Amino acid sequence: MNELLQFKLWLESLDFSTWPTDAETLDSWLDLRDAFEFEREWEHVVRQLQNLELEFPVQADQQPVLEDIQKTAFLAAIRVTGSSELAAYVSDDFDVLARATRLGFNDRWLNTLRLRYEQGRFPHGTL
Helix, strand or coil: HHHHHHHHHHHHHHCCCCCCHHHHHHHHHHHHCCCHHHHHHHHHHHHHHHHHHHHHCHHHHHHHHHHHHHHHHHHHHHHHCHHHHHHHHHHHHHHHHHHHHHCCCCHHHHHHHHHEEEEEEEECCCC
């Protein structure tokens, strides 16, 4: 549980204020996000986490923290960009990152996804 609370503090420390708000750039980011390579890697990580969660299910006291992480990420992204579609991707990313943190799951691609957020960048395209 402590790792999830630390993760939430990390999320709250991130700065998305440099992200664009113009529709053209956001659409370009979303197109790159929907590209085969990114989606393939994202789904691969999600499947691995789902398999691990069969062995180590989310505990009742962890579920509200995971939900709060998703909500916090969504609100942070929509506040800056105004794009609910982009905010949904951000929310999903932080759910996956939080679940990986909870499980101690390490993956090179997922580490790069996290690094993009740490750098204040929206992950898209080839990571």
